[in-house]
Amino acid sequence: MDEQQWQRVSPWALVYFVLHFAFRFIKDGIFNLLPIAVLFVTQVQNKLFWGQVAAVVAVTALLIYSVAYYINFRFCITDEHDILLNKGVFKKERLTLSFLRVQNVNVAEPFYFKPLGLVNCIFDAAGSVSQEVILPGVTAKYADAMRERVLTYKENEQEQSSEPSTTDLAEEQSQRNLTLSNKEVAKFGLMSNMAILALAALAPFMNVLFEFLEEAVINRLETFYEQEVGMLVNAAALAVFSILFLVVIVAIFLSVVMALIRFYNYELYFSEGKFKRIAGLLERHQLSVSLEKVQSISIKQNLIARVLKRYTIQCFQATSGHAIGAKNKQSLVMPVLDVTQVNQMLLWIYPWLDQTGFDLKALNFKGVERALLLKNLCFYALTPSVLLAAFSYVTEVINPLFCIFIFALLSMFAFLSYKRYGYYFYQHEGRYYGIFRSGMLGVQYRVFELYKAQSANSISTYFMRKSGLKSLSIQLASGTVSLPYLKKDIANGIIDFTMFQAESEKRNWM
Incomplete structure (x- = not known):
C-alpha cells in the first residue's frame, strides 16, 4: 500500500460494514421500534406477508447504506505520524488521530475474514470510543506493521524515566502465559450479569410473550398437571412456575453462550511489561495492553463466584471520564480465575509482591464510620x-x-x-498504592497507584458536617473510586497525601 495516498480497504470489508450496521441497529435502534413491533404483533392481521415486506425493505436499505459507506471510507497514514480517516454517508466525517494519542493497536480476526487472511486493525484512542479508528479488511501483515510503527514512534517520543519501572523489571523475565479452558469460561457466564441482561432484553416483549405462551403452552401444561397431580397442587400456578423456570434456564444458557463467544479459547501472554490477550469464537480478538497504561485494576467476586471460588480481574485504561468500563471491549478482562491465578496475575502486575505473604483478605483494612x-x-x-x-x-x-x-x-x-467498605494503603520503594474494598454479598477490590489520581475531593451533607464526617472521591483516568463516611481529618489527610503524590511524581501516568 502507498501510505502517502488516500486508500480504500479491501472490498471484502463490505461484509464487515453490513454486519457492523446490522448489529448497531439491533443494539441501538430496535428498542426505538418496540412500540411499532407491539402494534404489529397485536394489530396486524397478515403478519407473515407484511413481516416479509418489512424484512426485504430493511435488508435492502442496510445493503445500500453499507455500500455507500464503503465507497466513502478512505484512510491515509501521513508523514507527520497521523492517521486520517474519511467516513460517513449523510454526515461526512474527517477524523485525525495522532500516533501519540493511540493507546493500543489491536487486531481482530472475524470468522468471515479468516479464510481470506484479513483482519480488522483497531487503533484504540485513549479515552474516547468515538475517536477510535478501525480499518477493516486489511492483511494481518499490514496490521502488524502498523502496530510496530505506532508503538516504535511512541517509544521514541516519550521521555524515558530515570527510575526503574515495572516494565524494566518485567524485561528481565521470560514470557509468561495463562490459558483458560472453555469449561472455565462457561463459568463466567454463570458469574456475570449477562443472564439478567438477557431477561431485561425480553422484558418489553413479556406481555405479548405470555399471551402467546398462555395459549400455546400454559393451558396444555395446566391440563397435564391436573391429570398427573390432581388436587395436590394448583395446576395453573405450577404451569406458570414451569414457564418462568424455563425462561430463567434459557437466560442462563444465553449468558453462557455469550461468555463463550467473547472468551472462547482464552490465551493471555505477558512479556516485556505488556499483556497480549487472544480470545473469541466468532472474532479472534487480539488485545495488547502496556502495563504502564493500566490506571487501576478491579478484583471482583460476586455471590455465584463465591460459590464457584472464582474471581474476575479487570485492568482499566484511560476512559473519557464516563462510567467505568465504558470501553469494555478494549479493557483487559481476566474472566474466571482461582486464588492461585489471582496471586499470579498480581505478581505480573506488581512484581515486587510476595506471593506467599500477600493476601487481600488478610490485609488490615480500615473501615468506615458506624x-x-x-x-x-x-x-x-x-x-x-x-x-x-x-x-x-x-x-x-x-x-x-x-x-x-x-x-x-x-x-x-x-x-x-x-x-465490606474498607481502605488500605501501602508503599514499596517510595511508591504508594491504595486498595478500596466494597461489596455486599460479594466483594470488589480496586487497586491503583496514588500518583495516577487526577483529582480528589470530599462530599458532606448537613448532618455529616454536624458529625464531622466526609465521603471521599478520587478521580482516576479510568473512572472514580469512592469511600463513604470517613472522619473529616482522615478524609482530608487521604486527599492531601494523594494529591501530593500526583503532583510531585514526574512519571507519565499514561
Whole structure:
C-alpha cells in the first residue's frame, strides 16, 4: 500500500460494514421500534406477508447504506505520524488521530475474514470510543506493521524515566502465559450479569410473550398437571412456575453462550511489561495492553463466584471520564480465575509482591464510620418495612410477620454492605498504592497507584458536617473510586497525601 495516498480497504470489508450496521441497529435502534413491533404483533392481521415486506425493505436499505459507506471510507497514514480517516454517508466525517494519542493497536480476526487472511486493525484512542479508528479488511501483515510503527514512534517520543519501572523489571523475565479452558469460561457466564441482561432484553416483549405462551403452552401444561397431580397442587400456578423456570434456564444458557463467544479459547501472554490477550469464537480478538497504561485494576467476586471460588480481574485504561468500563471491549478482562491465578496475575502486575505473604483478605483494612450503617438501616431497611407494615395494616393482605422478615433481611444487607467498605494503603520503594474494598454479598477490590489520581475531593451533607464526617472521591483516568463516611481529618489527610503524590511524581501516568 502507498501510505502517502488516500486508500480504500479491501472490498471484502463490505461484509464487515453490513454486519457492523446490522448489529448497531439491533443494539441501538430496535428498542426505538418496540412500540411499532407491539402494534404489529397485536394489530396486524397478515403478519407473515407484511413481516416479509418489512424484512426485504430493511435488508435492502442496510445493503445500500453499507455500500455507500464503503465507497466513502478512505484512510491515509501521513508523514507527520497521523492517521486520517474519511467516513460517513449523510454526515461526512474527517477524523485525525495522532500516533501519540493511540493507546493500543489491536487486531481482530472475524470468522468471515479468516479464510481470506484479513483482519480488522483497531487503533484504540485513549479515552474516547468515538475517536477510535478501525480499518477493516486489511492483511494481518499490514496490521502488524502498523502496530510496530505506532508503538516504535511512541517509544521514541516519550521521555524515558530515570527510575526503574515495572516494565524494566518485567524485561528481565521470560514470557509468561495463562490459558483458560472453555469449561472455565462457561463459568463466567454463570458469574456475570449477562443472564439478567438477557431477561431485561425480553422484558418489553413479556406481555405479548405470555399471551402467546398462555395459549400455546400454559393451558396444555395446566391440563397435564391436573391429570398427573390432581388436587395436590394448583395446576395453573405450577404451569406458570414451569414457564418462568424455563425462561430463567434459557437466560442462563444465553449468558453462557455469550461468555463463550467473547472468551472462547482464552490465551493471555505477558512479556516485556505488556499483556497480549487472544480470545473469541466468532472474532479472534487480539488485545495488547502496556502495563504502564493500566490506571487501576478491579478484583471482583460476586455471590455465584463465591460459590464457584472464582474471581474476575479487570485492568482499566484511560476512559473519557464516563462510567467505568465504558470501553469494555478494549479493557483487559481476566474472566474466571482461582486464588492461585489471582496471586499470579498480581505478581505480573506488581512484581515486587510476595506471593506467599500477600493476601487481600488478610490485609488490615480500615473501615468506615458506624454512621453509614445507621443511615442505611434507617433509609433502606426501616423505612420500607414501616411502609409495608402500614400497607398490610390497611389492606390486611400481607402477614405482619412478613414485614418483620423483610426488615431483618434488609438490615442484614445493610450490615454486610457496611462491613465490606474498607481502605488500605501501602508503599514499596517510595511508591504508594491504595486498595478500596466494597461489596455486599460479594466483594470488589480496586487497586491503583496514588500518583495516577487526577483529582480528589470530599462530599458532606448537613448532618455529616454536624458529625464531622466526609465521603471521599478520587478521580482516576479510568473512572472514580469512592469511600463513604470517613472522619473529616482522615478524609482530608487521604486527599492531601494523594494529591501530593500526583503532583510531585514526574512519571507519565499514561
